[in-house]
Amino acid sequence: MHPWIRPARVVLATSALALAGTLTAAQSPLGALAAAGGGAGAMPSPAAAHPSPSVSPAPSVSPAPSLSPSASLSPSASASPSPAPTRNAARAARSAPRRVVPRWVLPMRGSLSSGFGVRWGVLHAGIDLANGSGGGSPVFAASAGTVTAARCTSPDCSHRGSLAMPGYGNMIDIAHAGGVTTRYGHLERMVVRPGQHVVAGSLIGFEGATGNVTGAHLHFEVHVGGSAINPLPFLRAHGLSPH
Numbered sequence: 127m128h129p130w131i132r133p134a135r136v137v138l139a140t141s142a143l144a145l146a147g148t149l150t151a152a153q154s155p156l157g158a159l160a161a162a163g164g165g166a167g168a169m170p171s172p173a174a175a176h177p178s179p180s181v182s183p184a185p186s187v188s189p190a191p192s193l194s195p196s197a198s199l200s201p202s203a204s205a206s207p208s209p210a211p212t213r214n215a216a217r218a219a220r221s222a223p224r225r226v227v228p229r230w231v232l233p234m235r236g237s238l239s240s241g242f243g244v245r246w247g248v249l250h251a252g253i254d255l256a257n258g259s260g261g262g263s264p265v266f267a268a269s270a271g272t273v274t275a276a277r278c279t280s281p282d283c284s285h286r287g288s289l290a291m292p293g294y295g296n297m298i299d300i301a302h303a304g305g306v307t308t309r310y311g312h313l314e315r316m317v318v319r320p321g322q323h324v325v326a327g328s329l330i331g332f333e334g335a336t337g338n339v340t341g342a343h344l345h346f347e348v349h350v351g352g353s354a355i356n357p358l359p360f361l362r363a364h365g366l367s368p369h
């Protein structure tokens with residue numbers, strides 16, 4: 127009876143899947159008992175007869191639980207395949223950026239000369255990029271899309287503008303996916319026409335000083351859903367940051 131009750135407890139302990147620490151703790155007293163039984167059994171044979179039935183099932187069972195945890199080490203064996211998927215995921219994550227074609231680029235090489243916001247009581251609805259070249263720097267489509275406007279928006283775009291001259295001068299609008307539109311103002315020259323499809327980085331014109339300006343620069347706007355937004359956070363969200 128006793129031998130059967132004890133293994134039942136051990137089975138419960140293993141079924142509860144006690145931690146390896148508790149199993150080894152359970153094992154160590156058994157081992158200690160077995161050692162004590164062996165020590166006692168060495169001296170008197172009748173004393174050894176008593177412990178032998180109670181101890182003999184215990185060791186016979188104790189290997190079983192000790193095996194079952196080692197069998198339950200199969201989780202750790204199932205842990206060995208788990209690194210493989212994570213390795214694959216890491217590999218996929220590493221390879222993914224390589225395949226990505228830049229979807230947005232800075233429209234001109236240069237630094238930020240004026241930000242988005244209210245200026246002299248009027249909203250400056252974009253950012254100004256300049257590079258000190260005095261004009262003529264290539265201007266690129268910031269992303270793929272369709273040119274929706276490419277025209278002079280000031281009274282005269284044939285010569286340098288001024289603060290007295292209203293408008294964007296030579297201006298290009300490009301419609302992109304997702305209701306996003308970009309605008310490029312004060313261009314000296316335009317090399318695209320309305321309806322033309324462009325990709326990110328397509329040459330669309332050259333920096334100039336037409337329209338309402340004090341000097342040569344590119345005025346760049348981003349519209350989302352018809353409203354001008356600050357292009358800087360938008361560009362940063364696409365990994366771009368004019369400096």
Ligand SMILES: [Zn+2]
Nearest residue numbers: 252253254345
């Ligand atoms: Zn501007």
